[in-house]
Amino acid sequence: MKSEHYEIYNKSCYGLGELKDNSIDAMVTDPPYGISYQNNYWDKDLPDKKIWEDSVKVLKPGSFGLVFSSVRLMHRLMVALEDAGFLIKDVMFWSYLNGMPKSRDVALDIDKELGSESKVVGKYNYVQGYKKNGAENYYAENKKLKYEPTSELGVQYKGSGLGIKPAYEPVILIQKPLEKGLSVAKNIIKYGTGALNIENTRIPYAKGETKVGHNPHPKGRVAANIIRTEPFSDEYDKFFVIPKVRQKAEEFNDHPTLKPVELMHHLVKLVSFENQTVLDPFMGSGSTGVACLTLKRKFIGYELDERYYEICKKRIDAQKIINESLLF
Ligand SMILES: C[S@@+](CC[C@H](N)C(=O)[O-])C[C@H]1O[C@@H](n2cnc3c(N)ncnc32)[C@H](O)[C@@H]1O
Structure with missing residues (x-):
């Protein structure tokens, strides 16, 4: 055109x-x-x-x-x-x-690797990727479970992740x-x-x-x-x-x-x-x-x-x- x-x-x-x-x-x-x-x-x-x-x-x-x-x-x-x-x-x-930090809970990966079952401690109320009935926001609506590590090494690495929050674009x-x-x-x-x-x-x-x-x-x-x-x-x-x-x-x-x-x-x-x-x-x-x-x-x-x-x-x-x- x-x-x-x-x-x-x-x-x-x-x-x-x-x-x-x-x-x-x-x-x-x-x-x-x-x-x-x-x-x-x-x-x-x-x-x-x-x-x-x-x-x-x-x-x-x-x-x-x-x-x-x-x-x-x-x-x-x-x-x-x-x-x-x-x-x-x-x-x-x-x-x-x-920006939305894109990380993952490494401690839970460690549990999995060591064959230790992570503990359910609650539910998320907000997870990117789930929108209810075309809603503006992403809500998990108590669908996604929250876990904590149970293995010794997992506990040591609790809260560790792989990325920081992206807050700018060059x-x-x-x-x-x-x-x-x-x-x-x-x-x-x-x-x-x-x-x-x-x-x-x-x-x-x-x-x-x-x-x-x-x-x-x-x-x-x-x-x-x-x-x-x-x-x-x-x-x-x-x-x-x-x-x-x-x-x-x-x-x-x-x-x-x-x-x-x-x-x-x-x-x-x-x-x-x-x-x-x-x-x-x-x-x-x-x-x-x-x-x-x-x-x-x-x-x-x-x-x-x-x-x-x-x-x-x-x-x-x-x-x-x-x-x-x-x-x-
Ligand atoms: C990051 S987006 C641009 C978005 C834009 N700034 C806007 O506000 O809508 C990059 C675009 O480049 C297009 N694209 C990728 N390869 C291309 C190519 N070889 N020639 C022309 N466009 C291409 C993609 O389809 C995509 O829409």
């Missing part, structure tokens, strides 16, 4: 065959993390390095990109991005504080090198790329806050590499605050790794300027695209899965109608 403001493709992004070399101003993407999240077939592996090589080709020299990642595999993704030709500039943390800030021989200013003059949009992503001062620093900027602080979902309660907030979205916030959108449009807004704004073109090779249900359309950026997106592509189409169509009514 194509228009003056967007191009979205229901196909694999590999090759990016529709795009000319050095034609795209920025990239914002949330690719598969390679962690088999909720057993999604498309999340089994990290993307092949080839897509980053393809991206380097189509992006203009000096252009920036933001790539979501997982804590466990961001190192591999960063190496792939670097090997493909990108410079690693920073890693932003979208810190949501309320977003890797990358840049395609400037054209050889060009300064930043010359690169911007030739391509319009080479700088971050700091002016329009400043974090406004909190209400009642006295401006700090020697030369306080009227629009607020420079955007930080930490984005949070909750404000700090003990001091003025120096970070961008963007809450998580509930899955199915839009009834028709059940993409399992939906990103908040507000977050994509901030990221799109940081790496691009009005009337520029932003690429998302792994657009899912199109959160980057919706953000681009509201910010007067042209969007180009790819999505392999037809169902997600159709959801994306619906969201883009809805945004198009809003924009037309605002005479964008």
